[in-house]
Amino acid sequence: MRIDLHPTDTYGEFKMRPGLVLANGAHLVPGGVNFSIYSSGATSCELVLFHSGEREPYAVIPFPEGYRVGAVFAMIVYDLDFEDLEYGFRMDGEYDFSRGVIFDKTKTLLDPYAKIITGRNVWGEEPDWTNPFQYRAKVVMNDFDWEGDEPIRSTHNEMIIYEAHVRGFTKDESSGVKYNGTYAGLREKIPYLKDLGVNTIELLPIFEFDEFEGAREVNGQKLMNYWGYSTVGFFAPKAGYAASGKYSMQVDEFKSLVKELHKNGIKIILDVVFNHTAEGNEYGPYISFKGIDNNYYYILTPEGYYYNFSGCGNTLNCNNPVVRNLILGCLRYWVATFHIDGFRFDLAAILGRNQDGSPMSNPPLLESLAFDPVLKDVILIAEAWDAGGLYQVGNFPAYGRWAEWNGRYRDDMRRFLKGEDGLAGAAAARILGSEDIYDRYWRGDAASVNFITCHDGFTLYDLYAYNGKHNEANGWGNSDGGNDNHSWNCGWEGESTDYGTNFLRHKMIKNAAAVLLTSLGVPMILAGDEFGNTQYGNNNPYCQDNKISWLDWNDLEKNKDIYNFFKYMIAFRKRHPVFMRKSPATPYGYPMTSLHGGDAWRFDRSEGSHYVGVMFTGKTKDGEDDFIYLGVNAHWDAKPIFLPELPADKTWKVEVNTDLGENACYETPCEIAANNSFLVGPRSVIICTA
Amino acid sequence: MAKYVQEIGEVSKVKLHGHIDASIAPELMNEMKDLIARKDEIKKLVFFADELEYVASAGIRAVVFAKQKIGANVQVYLVGASDVILDVFKLTGIDKFLTIQDKFEG
Numbered sequence: 091m092r093i094d095l096h097p098t099d100t101y102g103e104f105k106m107r108p109g110l111v112l113a114n115g116a117h118l119v120p121g122g123v124n125f126s127i128y129s130s131g132a133t134s135c136e137l138v139l140f141h142s143g144e145r146e147p148y149a150v151i152p153f154p155e156g157y158r159v160g161a162v163f164a165m166i167v168y169d170l171d172f173e174d175l176e177y178g179f180r181m182d183g184e185y186d187f188s189r190g191v192i193f194d195k196t197k198t199l200l201d202p203y204a205k206i207i208t209g210r211n212v213w214g215e216e217p218d219w220t221n222p223f224q225y226r227a228k229v230v231m232n233d234f235d236w237e238g239d240e241p242i243r244s245t246h247n248e249m250i251i252y253e254a255h256v257r258g259f260t261k262d263e264s265s266g267v268k269y270n271g272t273y274a275g276l277r278e279k280i281p282y283l284k285d286l287g288v289n290t291i292e293l294l295p296i297f298e299f300d301e302f303e304g305a306r307e308v309n310g311q312k313l314m315n316y317w318g319y320s321t322v323g324f325f326a327p328k329a330g331y332a333a334s335g336k337y338s339m340q341v342d343e344f345k346s347l348v349k350e351l352h353k354n355g356i357k358i359i360l361d362v363v364f365n366h367t368a369e370g371n372e373y374g375p376y377i378s379f380k381g382i383d384n385n386y387y388y389i390l391t392p393e394g395y396y397y398n399f400s401g402c403g404n405t406l407n408c409n410n411p412v413v414r415n416l417i418l419g420c421l422r423y424w425v426a427t428f429h430i431d432g433f434r435f436d437l438a439a440i441l442g443r444n445q446d447g448s449p450m451s452n453p454p455l456l457e458s459l460a461f462d463p464v465l466k467d468v469i470l471i472a473e474a475w476d477a478g479g480l481y482q483v484g485n486f487p488a489y490g491r492w493a494e495w496n497g498r499y500r501d502d503m504r505r506f507l508k509g510e511d512g513l514a515g516a517a518a519a520r521i522l523g524s525e526d527i528y529d530r531y532w533r534g535d536a537a538s539v540n541f542i543t544c545h546d547g548f549t550l551y552d553l554y555a556y557n558g559k560h561n562e563a564n565g566w567g568n569s570d571g572g573n574d575n576h577s578w579n580c581g582w583e584g585e586s587t588d589y590g591t592n593f594l595r596h597k598m599i600k601n602a603a604a605v606l607l608t609s610l611g612v613p614m615i616l617a618g619d620e621f622g623n624t625q626y627g628n629n630n631p632y633c634q635d636n637k638i639s640w641l642d643w644n645d646l647e648k649n650k651d652i653y654n655f656f657k658y659m660i661a662f663r664k665r666h667p668v669f670m671r672k673s674p675a676t677p678y679g680y681p682m683t684s685l686h687g688g689d690a691w692r693f694d695r696s697e698g699s700h701y702v703g704v705m706f707t708g709k710t711k712d713g714e715d716d717f718i719y720l721g722v723n724a725h726w727d728a729k730p731i732f733l734p735e736l737p738a739d740k741t742w743k744v745e746v747n748t749d750l751g752e753n754a755c756y757e758t759p760c761e762i763a764a765n766n767s768f769l770v771g772p773r774s775v776i777i778c779t780a
Numbered sequence: 781m782a783k784y785v786q787e788i789g790e791v792s793k794v795k796l797h798g799h800i801d802a803s804i805a806p807e808l809m810n811e812m813k814d815l816i817a818r819k820d821e822i823k824k825l826v827f828f829a830d831e832l833e834y835v836a837s838a839g840i841r842a843v844v845f846a847k848q849k850i851g852a853n854v855q856v857y858l859v860g861a862s863d864v865i866l867d868v869f870k871l872t873g874i875d876k877f878l879t880i881q882d883k884f885e886g
Binding site for chain 1: 802803805806836837838840841844845847848867868870871872873874877
């Protein structure tokens with residue numbers, strides 16, 4: 091033991107000494123545990139120690155006045171059996187609601203920097219609601235063997251993102267994994283992801299949350315906080331997603347997942363929720379921040395109530411320096427400790443709001459994240475809007491560093507592909523990387539994360555099986571969820587046995603996949619879309635912990651043609667660096683991208699146009715000339731077209747034609763007529779190469 | 781007499797048994813430390829788990845500790861673990877560092 095860490099004081103049976111003030115949370119130090127927490131308003135603080143799972147604490151140790159530096163209480167306590175330890179804090183201070191100061195020394199508070207949180211160790215296991223201390227921190231050991239795991243050194247524009255929910259991905263028995271609905275279950279599915287070809291997985295929130303928050307029963311069905319957009323602890327992986335959560339080994343299980351993903355060349359992005367917390371408004375519980383520094387952590391009205399820009403009761407005060415440090419510390423922790431490759435920020439526009447709620451032009455938090463050394467190589471993706479009406483797609487304060495979920499890509503492509511008038515020009519701009527929104531010079535090549543579906547809304551199958559949402563099971567009389575789905579049921583609402591209807595649906599799905607995977611920017615696929623997963627028309631299943639949300643892997647066999655098509659298109663994208671804008675030009679003087687209509691070089695962006703032709707030129711990875719023609723006919727009639735003339739020694743070959751049903755991808759590409767003419771089928775996409 | 785370590789030598793043997801929960805695991809950890817102090821003598825380290833009924837994270841940590849400290853040249857075995865016990869090792873990826881056997885085959 092180092093001499094400078096000998097105990098200097100005692101309190102009852104406990105030996106202690108002043109702690110390390112800069113180490114937030116609880117850390118193992120030789121012989122003891124260092125506890126550190128800050129509060130600007132607290133007059134005193136107590137450390138509360140519990141044996142695992144016990145209701146009453148076995149010790150309450152006040153921080154001596156001399157253990158406080160500025161606003162930080164720090165103390166090392168020796169000889170604790172940290173494996174059997176749960177801890178919390180109690181803080182005393184003023185109570186004046188109108189000023190936002192609401193200290194309550196009877197509340198035991200969760201450490202905001204807790205690395206392991208117990209209380210919801212097994213998903214859905216009913217907790218003891220009479221226990222006043224629901225979410226408890228444990229001390230973490232960092233003895234995981236990463237076996238030399240290194241970051242995957244690919245650029246952001248090479249990513250093909252796959253958005254998945256940890257539980258929903260394998261919870262259904264049809265997933266065939268041993269540990270359903272867990273990190274370990276997901277790990278078992280890595281060979282599947284590899285076969286599909288995606289190289290990045292983006293997980294819906296995995297920070298500890300309470301699946302019982304807002305739980306209800308509707309028509310005998312238990313509804314839960316299934317998506318998890320309501321954080322209890324920012325530093326702790328969700329225990330209920332770990333099969334080993336009952337042993338408090340979720341940290342190891344999650345790290346094991348990340349290590350295995352990396353071994354297989356797959357990056358991992360986390361969906362993070364910093365816009366609000368699970369503490370709700372003035373009627374919500376004291377979990378942590380309310381009892382530590384309520385008026386620092388939340389944006390409050392002049393009367394002390396909670397602003398609700400998140401739509402979830404409160405708004406985290408992200409540009410308060412203390413909160414900013416918490417967020418920065420959190421992201422650094424996940425990158426350094428869990429080897430995370432990127433983050434997607436839920437309702438990120440809130441992160442740019444001032445302490446009074448107004449939008450800022452140069453928000454310090456976003457700037458800090460953009461230039462942080464630990465975060466230098468990770469991708470930062472903003473959902474560039476919030477529930478308070480701030481919509482910043484295209485003008486999110488990006489510092490040349492932030493990417494965005496491109497909501498306009500989703501809306502324009504959905505409308506164009508279903509056959510609406512006046513969208514050809516917009517669709518072309520989306521395919522070409524949305525440079526009208528994201529200036530390439532300032533924003534780079536990976537600013538636009540393109541998606542047609544995501545967890546929030548219809549699945550791709552449902553997009554072409556339902557005209558309207560069917561959210562009755564959510565218990566709000568079908569009033570929740572978006573109404574602007576731009577969907578089309580192909581002639582029949584819901585499941586159909588009609589061959590023609592199903593043929594058309596599969597074709598529409600393939601059209602969307604083909605366009606998404608040939609668009610410039612970063613494509614994102616919703617998990618299950620690659621095999622036609624349905625949510626039965628529910629476009630907001632945030633509370634549905636059941637078959638509505640869980641992927642039904644039986645569909646993989648049933649819709650094999652869709653899976654094969656996605657797999658083909660993913661491989662196709664990877665073969666052609668032009669889509670990553672990483673290719674040098676051809677020596678023939680062709681532009682790297684060009685737009686075409688029925689006639690080559692004449693793009694028709696008129697109101698009645700339903701056709702977009704795009705030619706991409708460049709070089710393959712092997713240095714060969716690379717010509718690609720994407721033809722998207724969104725019209726219900728076939729479209730005769732002429733492809734652009736090629737250099738004399740080259741001819742166009744069709745590689746993909748979604749009009750051909752299960753044979754949409756050609757095993758051997760087939761040459762087209764000598765005059766470069768082709769008849770693109772109704773509502774069909776072709777891809778030709780040379 | 782050690783509670784868990786049965787033999788230290790070229791083939792060192794550790795018998796895990798009963799319930800190794802958080803209150804008992806420190807004993808195992810201390811024995812691991814003693815064992816590692818003699819790591820130069822050891823070529824194989826075998827954990828027999830056929831009589832192990834329950835292991836808490838603290839017990840697993842003791843095994844991980846031994847594996848990490850004993851050196852890359854020493855092969856570490858986990859022998860005879862029941863499916864339930866094996867699951868705990870598998871979930872956290874720790875099984876990858878160990879040679880899992882039903883019966884010790886050397």
